[in-house]
Amino acid sequence: MIEWGLYNYWVVIFLMMTGLYVVIARGNFIKKIIGLNIFQVSVIMFYVSMGKVRGGTAPIEAPGFEVYSNPLPHVLMLTAIVVGVATTALALALVVRINEAYGTIEEDEIRQIEADEDAS
Amino acid sequence: MDGLWALIRDDLPALQIAVPLLAATLCILVRRPMAAWTVAMVVAWGSFLNAGILLHRVVTTGTISYAEGGWPVPWGIELRIDLLNAFVLLVVTGICAIVLLAAPRSIEAEIPREKHYLFYAAYLLCMTGLAGMTITGDVFNIFVFLEISSLSSYALISQGRTRRALTSAIQYLIMGTIGGTFILLGIGMLYMVTGTLNIVDLANQLALVGPNRTVLVAAACIGVGVGIKLAVFPLHIWLPNAYTYAPAVVTAFIAATATKVAYYVLVRFAFSVFRINLTFDGTHSNAVLMTLGIAAMFAGSLVAIYQDDIKRMLAYSSVAQIGYMVLGLSFANEYGLTGGLVHVFNHAVTKCGLFLVLACVVLRMGSTRLSAFAGLGRRMPLTFAAFVLGGLSLIGVPMTVGFVSKWYLVLGALDAGLWPVAVLILTSSILALIYIWRVVEVGYFKEPPDGADEITEAPLSMLVPTWILIGSTLVFGVWTSLSAGVASAAARMLIGGGS
Numbered sequence: 001m002i003e004w005g006l007y008n009y010w011v012v013i014f015l016m017m018t019g020l021y022v023v024i025a026r027g028n029f030i031k032k033i034i035g036l037n038i039f040q041v042s043v044i045m046f047y048v049s050m051g052k053v054r055g056g057t058a059p060i061e062a063p064g065f066e067v068y069s070n071p072l073p074h075v076l077m078l079t080a081i082v083v084g085v086a087t088t089a090l091a092l093a094l095v096v097r098i099n100e101a102y103g104t105i106e107e108d109e110i111r112q113i114e115a116d117e118d119a120s
Numbered sequence: 121m122d123g124l125w126a127l128i129r130d131d132l133p134a135l136q137i138a139v140p141l142l143a144a145t146l147c148i149l150v151r152r153p154m155a156a157w158t159v160a161m162v163v164a165w166g167s168f169l170n171a172g173i174l175l176h177r178v179v180t181t182g183t184i185s186y187a188e189g190g191w192p193v194p195w196g197i198e199l200r201i202d203l204l205n206a207f208v209l210l211v212v213t214g215i216c217a218i219v220l221l222a223a224p225r226s227i228e229a230e231i232p233r234e235k236h237y238l239f240y241a242a243y244l245l246c247m248t249g250l251a252g253m254t255i256t257g258d259v260f261n262i263f264v265f266l267e268i269s270s271l272s273s274y275a276l277i278s279q280g281r282t283r284r285a286l287t288s289a290i291q292y293l294i295m296g297t298i299g300g301t302f303i304l305l306g307i308g309m310l311y312m313v314t315g316t317l318n319i320v321d322l323a324n325q326l327a328l329v330g331p332n333r334t335v336l337v338a339a340a341c342i343g344v345g346v347g348i349k350l351a352v353f354p355l356h357i358w359l360p361n362a363y364t365y366a367p368a369v370v371t372a373f374i375a376a377t378a379t380k381v382a383y384y385v386l387v388r389f390a391f392s393v394f395r396i397n398l399t400f401d402g403t404h405s406n407a408v409l410m411t412l413g414i415a416a417m418f419a420g421s422l423v424a425i426y427q428d429d430i431k432r433m434l435a436y437s438s439v440a441q442i443g444y445m446v447l448g449l450s451f452a453n454e455y456g457l458t459g460g461l462v463h464v465f466n467h468a469v470t471k472c473g474l475f476l477v478l479a480c481v482v483l484r485m486g487s488t489r490l491s492a493f494a495g496l497g498r499r500m501p502l503t504f505a506a507f508v509l510g511g512l513s514l515i516g517v518p519m520t521v522g523f524v525s526k527w528y529l530v531l532g533a534l535d536a537g538l539w540p541v542a543v544l545i546l547t548s549s550i551l552a553l554i555y556i557w558r559v560v561e562v563g564y565f566k567e568p569p570d571g572a573d574e575i576t577e578a579p580l581s582m583l584v585p586t587w588i589l590i591g592s593t594l595v596f597g598v599w600t601s602l603s604a605g606v607a608s609a610a611a612r613m614l615i616g617g618g619s
Contacts, residue, residue, distance in 0.1 A: 023294060023298065032294060036298070043304050043308065046308055047308050050311070073308070079260075079264055080304060086271055090271055090274060091290060091294075094278055094289055094290045097278070097286050098290065101286055102287075
């Protein structure tokens with residue numbers, strides 16, 4: 001039988017590295033924010049996987065069920081999702097303002113504009 | 121009055137967080153700038169007073185444990201106030217309250233009037249987050265409050281006068297979110313191993329578990345995450361831009377509080393959660409921290425010397441000062457940690473004072489470039505004298521607070537048997553002398569440009585908070601029983617393995 005025990009965690013690591021790579025490698029701010037979101041989601045998946053108990057059901061007390069999953073990590077992730085949404089909203093608002101101020105959301109073009117400003 | 125006091129006296133820890141949080145929404149409701157400022161002032165000074173009462177209570181009766189909502193610890197969320205965080209709380213709320221005095225005049229010149237109430241709301245939210253991070257006894261709560269303070273500080277920074285404030289805010293947002301997410305990941309791993317989030321319980325459970333690869337990875341994730349928020353070299357790249365382009369009072373506020381609270385979180389994890397033996401034995405983490413601290417001291421100061429914008433110069437100087445704090449922690453002995461903790465207080469007071477001086481300069485001159493300082497010693501004598509005294513404290517001249525922290529750091533280095541490090545601490549002070557002297561020379565000995573006669577002294581509402589802070593660098597440089605006394609008692613408690 002194939003051992004699926006750590007499958008979730010491999011997905012988590014893959015997503016995490018993908019997210020970080022996108023943040024670092026892309027110059028477009030929207031793409032950076034997408035990378036940031038992927039990165040955050042990987043941690044959310046990590047917590048959700050951690051709360052799962054093998055053979056356990058959803059943590060709602062009912063007759064006939066003995067084993068329940070741990071609800072705490074799941075609840076924590078509700079907060080983390082809210083934080084993620086707030087961060088994304090703020091980041092997007094900043095990107096809108098940057099686009100108004102510079103006329104571009106490409107990091108290297110903005111850097112060029114700022115370098116020209118400094119030179120003059 | 122007595123009835124009210126009886127009602128709230130046991131709930132002071134919770135009020136420290138709840139009142140600013142609610143007042144922030146009140147600021148949005150009242151909308152009028154002066155009304156919002158009044159709300160913020162009452163709340164900030166009330167919080168400062170509250171922090172003073174809490175510190176007094178901790179000193180006289182010992183650690184305060186407050187079970188939020190009556191849920192018993194460790195299942196519920198605990199607010200746990202001991203000497204260490206009562207001290208940090210007092211610094212943070214004090215800086216919040218004093219900077220707020222200078223805020224109305226300063227932001228009038230930098231932020232459109234219709235946004236002022238939002239500024240005060242964000243300011244109070246940031247204070248809520250910082251106070252929450254400081255006094256909570258729950259590691260997940262630290263993450264949540266960290267994000268509250270970070271999100272509001274991104275918003276505050278983006279309000280700067282130039283469009284570069286926007287790019288530096290999003291740069292900080294990206295770095296800060298990566299840092300926050302790493303902390304969250306580390307906390308998850310700790311929960312995986314121990315099944316608890318309470319700091320005291322976590323420490324006990326970790327002691328039972330013993331060395332474990334998951335715990336080490338958790339420590340690494342939290343170390344990197346907090347390192348980004350603390351701006352420890354080489355994770356500091358967000359800091360110079362954020363400090364340079366933020367509105368002047370925001371720089372004064374954030375420079376003196378956000379990195380200090382991050383340092384507190386690092387100390388808390390290193391000494392309370394992982395305990396000293398797990399943090400330092402066999403991981404070489406103190407060697408890493410020491411190297412980074414020394415690198416920051418020199419790199420930060422050297423880069424500061426070449427800056428043309430004085431606000432940017434002080435930002436790089438902050439990177440160097442954070443290096444001193446990290447160095448103090450890395451000695452892992454009582455003197456070193458005392459030096460690090462007392463430097464939290466001393467650097468907060470000094471740097472906040474200096475950035476308020478720059479707020480005065482930018483209000484009158486419209487710029488913080490070195491050329492704007494020409495002849496400033498004669499035209500704005502009080503403001504510039506404050507800069508000189510703050511500068512002396514940064515260098516670490518005796519009779520200023522900067523000397524007290526360097527004294528303890530040198531003692532810590534000698535106590536750890538590392539006399540070359542003690543020499544490096546003293547050498548790096550000379551670099552501070554160079555970058556401060558550049559400004560002093562221009563301010564006193566250079567002729568002011570023509571047609572600048574109408575420049576007058578800064579308004580009283582900004583001079584008073586500046587001089588409160590600069591005055592305290594002198595007072596606490598001589599009278600050290602509050603700053604160094606509490607810091608060394610806290611260091612003893614941490615080194616002794618207490619919680």
